[in-house]
Amino acid sequence: MKRIALNFLAVVFFAWSGPASATPPAGLDEALSRAGMLEEGDPREVIAVLAPYAGTDHPDVAFQLAMAHMRLAIEGVEPADIATAAIQPALEHAQRAAALGSPHVWSLLWMIHANGWGVPADDEVAIGYLVRGVDAGETGAQLNYSLRLYYGTDGVARDVDRACALFRQLARDQQARPHISHAMGVATTLGECGEPADMARGIAMIQEAADIGEPAAEYDMGRAHEYGWAGPIDMGAALDWYQKAAAQGEARAQWRIGIAWVRGEERAQDGAQAVLWFAQSAASGWPDGMVSLAVMYATGDGVAQDSARAATLYRQAADLGNAHALRSLAGMHVNGEGMPVDPVRARELYREAIEMGAQEVPALRNLIESELRRLDASPPADSRGSSDG
Template identity: 30%
Template sequence: MNRMMNVNRFHFLCLVAAIFSTYSYAEFDDGLAAYKRQDYQTALQEWRPLANQGDASAQNYLGLMYRDGLGVTQNDGEALIWFRKSANQGNAYGQNKLGLMHHNGRGVIKNNVEALKWFRKAAAQGYAPAQFSIGYMYEGGRGVAQSDKQAFAWYRKAADQGDAAAQYCLGRMYAEGRVVMRNDAEAENWYRKAADQGHSGAQSSLKEMGESKALTNLRETAEQGDPAAQYALGQAYYWGKGVPRNIAETKKWYRKAAEQGNVQAQKKLGFIYGTVSPQDHFEEEKWWRKAAEQGDSEAQFYLGTMYRYENTGVVANYSEAMRWFRKAAEQGHPEAQLQIQQLQNRIK
């Protein structure tokens, strides 16, 4: 009889526990729904009782709300208390957040050794952000001896689970040839995975890789003698796009293109020799003339300007100036007609 009563009592207690557990899950989910719609007061009302009853997930979220000042006055000390309660119950989210608090010195004196301890506890449960954090600690020698090998291993664990920050760092290590042989294809692969999740660093790295590839292809084409590529490479050096700005290299590639009759390169050489120190007005006039003789109205106008004014490196010659202004005006150059009128008035 007593045995039957004990069995019934056990079943009753199990039923009660199940009922209360169901209520707890429902309350937690209600709090989560409120949190996601930024109704922080409702989330707080749902989670605080659960947290006080020892619910580790609710404790973690309460820590988040205090850390970020969501629905409550921001308080790192209070956040630390709730993260610790959650972490001490084995909650990986709470363990990782507690590690971050120690790493950043929020609510507690900065302590990377303690931070790493909590990151390891969370990582042991397979939590990817904690695995990334361990990689970050190893890469920078924070709270542990610096080790690119360990950093790579932990980044890989997190990256394989889809952690964008880890995917970016793994791509960077492939790009820099750290631990592994440099592999641009692998670097691009991991950058792209991170970029697809909106990681701005990965997006920038992909853009730089694209520019680098384009520049390599452009240089190869330029070295094969293509004038358009030579001009474009000169532009890259002039503006510092993908390469350090270098006027000597700019002139070199513009000249190669200009000598093959590229009008744009001829004009750019004329401009550079006339404005960039050291100036060379002989070269300036030479290249503006070559472009002008090919019928370029801008070059015709600038050549006319050189002959129109004193101290431009050539002897002033109104007749020569008028000739080039007229050629430019015939093609609709807006300032050339004004120069013609001014010259005609001056000659009178």
């Protein structure tokens, strides 16, 4: 089984399930078995083992060769640097596997096109492959598609009913169940999937996913302990779960660990440590991470004060729809922090922030209005004095 990160959702791939040919050539079963054992190792060894059977009309041979060539093309390479020529052998073997009826190959083609590995990233094309895997009854495709249906992402419209139908089917599969337990747990806490809300049962499902290292589930277990959803509030347990999720790159958890350093929760306060975690969260694209990092730069807490850097981070967060960031930018404009004083622009930003849902800050609103009145009362910048003589 392969697990590959794609956006914020787990991508689970259930690989080769055994030979399908009724009369395989001599040695083919052994070669496929050895290729399966080498699956986590050097893909070149898999290619060498299966190369003598590459012309065999056996879907698992073509599929395993496609997988090995894909790994050879992508492992240790930045996505933007994956060459078309490098991924081409994987695509050729994948097309052969599809023609031979491999149900697994659709997930492989989905991954390549969704991630843009050596080809233009295309959600529509990728999801088309994933749906073909669902129609073929491939468990990995059903799992990944059900998650996208539930959350509504990567070009898939949210459809809870269809997602829940797949969840119920997948829950009977012992290999698949842990990977849908997080979404099923969230649905159970909310009373979705045609069942009444059950917080305790939902949290137990979320923990099932967290126990196998699902970062989003680990983050939610942190929230469960922080807010008392799993029993008495336990900040020590909450932060342990947040730390596990943060270590796997969960941006929300990275931000929350930064907050723990700012507040001194279960540790001494340390602005420099907070900056490190906020920076990771911001780099992962989480707006709250950008805002908190901006605050650290604006105040010089844990890092050299840099108003210009703070303004840039606020703008990045604002562009992602963060109302707090817009309100903070308004404050910087009216105070001239890292930029000329501009109460007119401050008023525009403040109004936009409130319309987006930010809370009113009377002191900031009054300061902006005061600066506007002062500006209206000032003489034009190009006015000239005159005399009667």
